[in-house]
Amino acid sequence: MIRHPLAWCAWATAALAAAFIDRNPFLQALLLLIVINIFIPYRGGRQIRIWKIGVALAVVPIIFSVALSRFGTHVLFTLPGIPIIGGRWTLDAALFGASTGAALLLTVAVFAVVQTTVRSADLLAVLPRPFYRAGTTVALALAFAPKTVASLQSIREARQLRGQRAGWRSAPQLLLPLLLTTLERALQYGESLDARGFGSRRRSRYRSVPWAIPDVLVVVGSLAALAAIVLVPVQPYNPYLNLRPSAPAVNNILALVLLAIPAITVSLSRMDHAAHHA
Amino acid sequence: MPLITLDGVSYRYPEAERPALVDVSAAVEPGQVILLRGPSGSGKSTLLRCLNGLVPHSTGGEFGGRVIACGLDTRTHAPRELGARIGFVFQHPDAQFVLDDVEAELAFGMENLGLAGPLMRKRVEEVIDQVGINHLRRRRIDTLSGGERQRVAIAAALAVHPQALVLDEPTSQLDPQAAEDVLQVVMRLVAELGMTTVIAEHRVERIAPFVDRIWTLDAGVLKDQGPRTALTEGGARPPVVDLALRAGWTPIPLGLRDARVYAQRLPKPPPCPPPDFREPGWGPVLCRVENLDYRYGAVPAVRGLTLSLRGGQITALMGRNGSGKTTLLKLIAGLLRPQHGAVRADVRAAYVPQDADALLFSATVEDELRGQPPAVAAPFQRWLHRYPRDLSSGERQQLAIAVVAAQADVLLLDEPTRGLDPLVKKALSAFLRIRAAAGAAIVIATHDVEWAARTAERILLMAEGEIYADGPPGAVLSDSLVFATQISKLVGGGWLLPEQVPL
Numbered sequence: 091m092i093r094h095p096l097a098w099c100a101w102a103t104a105a106l107a108a109a110f111i112d113r114n115p116f117l118q119a120l121l122l123l124i125v126i127n128i129f130i131p132y133r134g135g136r137q138i139r140i141w142k143i144g145v146a147l148a149v150v151p152i153i154f155s156v157a158l159s160r161f162g163t164h165v166l167f168t169l170p171g172i173p174i175i176g177g178r179w180t181l182d183a184a185l186f187g188a189s190t191g192a193a194l195l196l197t198v199a200v201f202a203v204v205q206t207t208v209r210s211a212d213l214l215a216v217l218p219r220p221f222y223r224a225g226t227t228v229a230l231a232l233a234f235a236p237k238t239v240a241s242l243q244s245i246r247e248a249r250q251l252r253g254q255r256a257g258w259r260s261a262p263q264l265l266l267p268l269l270l271t272t273l274e275r276a277l278q279y280g281e282s283l284d285a286r287g288f289g290s291r292r293r294s295r296y297r298s299v300p301w302a303i304p305d306v307l308v309v310v311g312s313l314a315a316l317a318a319i320v321l322v323p324v325q326p327y328n329p330y331l332n333l334r335p336s337a338p339a340v341n342n343i344l345a346l347v348l349l350a351i352p353a354i355t356v357s358l359s360r361m362d363h364a365a366h367h368a
Numbered sequence: 369m370p371l372i373t374l375d376g377v378s379y380r381y382p383e384a385e386r387p388a389l390v391d392v393s394a395a396v397e398p399g400q401v402i403l404l405r406g407p408s409g410s411g412k413s414t415l416l417r418c419l420n421g422l423v424p425h426s427t428g429g430e431f432g433g434r435v436i437a438c439g440l441d442t443r444t445h446a447p448r449e450l451g452a453r454i455g456f457v458f459q460h461p462d463a464q465f466v467l468d469d470v471e472a473e474l475a476f477g478m479e480n481l482g483l484a485g486p487l488m489r490k491r492v493e494e495v496i497d498q499v500g501i502n503h504l505r506r507r508r509i510d511t512l513s514g515g516e517r518q519r520v521a522i523a524a525a526l527a528v529h530p531q532a533l534v535l536d537e538p539t540s541q542l543d544p545q546a547a548e549d550v551l552q553v554v555m556r557l558v559a560e561l562g563m564t565t566v567i568a569e570h571r572v573e574r575i576a577p578f579v580d581r582i583w584t585l586d587a588g589v590l591k592d593q594g595p596r597t598a599l600t601e602g603g604a605r606p607p608v609v610d611l612a613l614r615a616g617w618t619p620i621p622l623g624l625r626d627a628r629v630y631a632q633r634l635p636k637p638p639p640c641p642p643p644d645f646r647e648p649g650w651g652p653v654l655c656r657v658e659n660l661d662y663r664y665g666a667v668p669a670v671r672g673l674t675l676s677l678r679g680g681q682i683t684a685l686m687g688r689n690g691s692g693k694t695t696l697l698k699l700i701a702g703l704l705r706p707q708h709g710a711v712r713a714d715v716r717a718a719y720v721p722q723d724a725d726a727l728l729f730s731a732t733v734e735d736e737l738r739g740q741p742p743a744v745a746a747p748f749q750r751w752l753h754r755y756p757r758d759l760s761s762g763e764r765q766q767l768a769i770a771v772v773a774a775q776a777d778v779l780l781l782d783e784p785t786r787g788l789d790p791l792v793k794k795a796l797s798a799f800l801r802i803r804a805a806a807g808a809a810i811v812i813a814t815h816d817v818e819w820a821a822r823t824a825e826r827i828l829l830m831a832e833g834e835i836y837a838d839g840p841p842g843a844v845l846s847d848s849l850v851f852a853t854q855i856s857k858l859v860g861g862g863w864l865l866p867e868q869v870p871l
Contacts, residue, residue: 209508211472230466236510237462241726248726251703251719251772267729270757278463281422285458287451287528288466292482296475296492 144198155187406585455525515546540787573606577623651679661708718776762792
């Protein structure tokens with residue numbers, strides 16, 4: 091298993107570059123498969139609801155792009171003169187939206203992997219001393235996100251109990267209580283940090299994360315992948331110019347293979363285990 | 369030489385009209401256990417926060433007098449300097465952790481002190497054993513239950529080797545089993561380490577036998593008394609103390625073990641006459657549950673359950689965590705759809721969840737009550753312009769019931785007494801009686817045996833999704849080991865409450 095937080099940071103950087111720079115749909119599909127294959131062995135039974143957000147982020151750009159863009163030559167159908175959405179709906183626009191959506195979905199997926207694999211304490215432990223305070227603040231902020239989602243859910247449930255609608259229109263009314271709950275929690279965090287002596291001059295580290303061979307492999311592989319993606323420029327996929335994507339560049343395929351190292355190391359260690367047991 | 373000295377401490381929150389603390393003087397000697405009690409809103413949290421300087425350093429406001437904690441004056445020393453000497457455990461189990469795994473969290477305070485790695489490792493191992501959380505050490509905080517989190521918080525506070533432990537209602541957000549686990553940890557630290565402890569806690573009967581002093585706060589004024597004097601005077605106190613006062617036992621027993629000696633001298637009480645299980649007085653059946661089944665995935669929560677609820681009847685639904693109580697209430701309220709069987713009700717049923725705070729989010733009480741008939745809003749006339757989250761916990765509870773369930777004929781409450789002080793609980797009982805007298809059927813899922821014995825006319829015990837006992841409190845609660853009141857454990861014979869026992 092890959093443990094070192096810096097290994098995961100390197101991997102995430104390279105994966106995000108792969109998701110955004112080329113935008114080739116074949117590569118995006120391959121990358122999604124790789125990310126899922128990494129996520130599954132590392133999630134350790136935890137369910138991540140963030141997938142739903144990822145799918146929503148993937149669909150919304152398609153709708154927006156196809157409904158609002160009038161460019162493109164492959165006309166699907168033409169709506170009569172309704173303001174804003176009237177006019178030609180094109181396949182080009184739909185594909186452009188899909189390409190953006192896929193990149194956003196991949197972003198969410200990469201962050202889901204990082205969120206399950208990297209412990210904030212490990213990340214803090216590798217930060218250089220001057221960054222420690224800032225790092226703790228970021229760790230707190232990260233811990234806030236899931237809790238904010240949870241409070242949003244409880245506020246929505248509460249509204250349903252009170253017989254109020256839970257539709258889009260009620261969103262502004264949800265915002266105020268959410269803000270209040272979050273502020274109250276922030277104050278409590280502040281008190282807790284204070285009471286536990288945070289911010290004193292002296293400071294030591296409990297945990298040090300050792301570099302193992304697989305960690306080093308991931309860093310080297312990710313850096314190589316990043317170099318392959320960034321240094322060899324390719325024409326990014328643009329459906330408005332050419333509906334049909336070109337075949338993916340060899341250097342980018344190689345980069346994706348390098349990004350699969352975390353999944354490969356898990357499989358190898360499992361085979362190792364199996365061999366031992368046999 | 370006292371460990372902590374409060375010397376004429378007065379405090380007023382910024383922009384508050386009245387002071388939160390008025391001329392408080394008291395001392396904590398090393399090794400003492402101090403119980404801080406008082407109605408909600410009386411200043412308990414404020415006083416505890418004075419002990420490590422959070423008041424006034426993080427709150428601002430007007431501070432008078434002085435607090436010397438472990439040799440440091442809190443006026444000149446910030447809370448983070450006191451952090452190494454005073455371990456602080458907060459009320460909310462989820463808002464005091466910084467990192468996301470247990471071990472890192474245990475080390476966090478020590479890292480802030482700059483302790484050496486090997487020493488930290490040793491201390492982490494030690495507190496893990498002291499608090500009994502070895503099975504949790506590799507877990508992530510967000511996968512822990514509330515009770516587990518509070519135990520981790522205690523361990524984290526303990527790891528810096530503080531000279532005193534301060535706990536601000538550590539169990540008020542927990543269900544009773546988790547609360548019991550947490551209090552057991554505290555009691556063990558007291559017994560084994562002689563830990564100096566200041567604790568604010570509503571479950572007085574649990575800790576009264578261990579306490580050296582009782583601090584009673586009322587509107588910011590502190591009384592520092594010996595436990596017997598304090599409990600005799602009033603406030604929250606264990607049922608055995610009520611009985612002892614009625615029977616004239618001296619010195620007053622503080623726990624069951626002391627009380628047994630006296631109880632033997634009581635004339636063997638005749639068995640309690642079957643309590644007024646006044647079936648004919650109850651109204652019509654408002655809701656009938658038939659052969660109800662519900663499962664979450666493969667896990668059954670309610671199994672083949674049949675039940676009818678009558679108007680005018682207050683029913684307490686009891687059972688361990690995960691026995692299906694909440695699921696049953698939600699099914700009756702129509703929030704969950706039964707997978708088998710049916711809930712037949714011609715009237716409106718309303719469900720009030722455990723966390724009443726989540727229901728209130730308007731700017732004023734008046735806004736919360738908008739759209740309610742005048743009769744519902746009437747009891748809240750005095751606080752119409754207040755901010756709902758500034759109300760005391762009991763007031764919030766009542767407001768939540770009003771906005772969710774004021775007009776319902778079937779009223780379903782989930783753990784309504786969690787974290788409430790005795791006075792507020794009494795008020796809640798009275799409020800529910802009025803609703804029942806007006807013809808409502810009320811079901812309360814609760815772990816609070818004493819309150820249920822006082823409030824309910826019918827007790828349902830639930831386990832594994834089934835109801836295994838159903839009857840009046842005197843019958844159901846008296847021959848139970850777990851769901852017995854303190855008096856029933858002491859006297860037996862079906863007597864549940866101190867005021868009932870014949871002397």
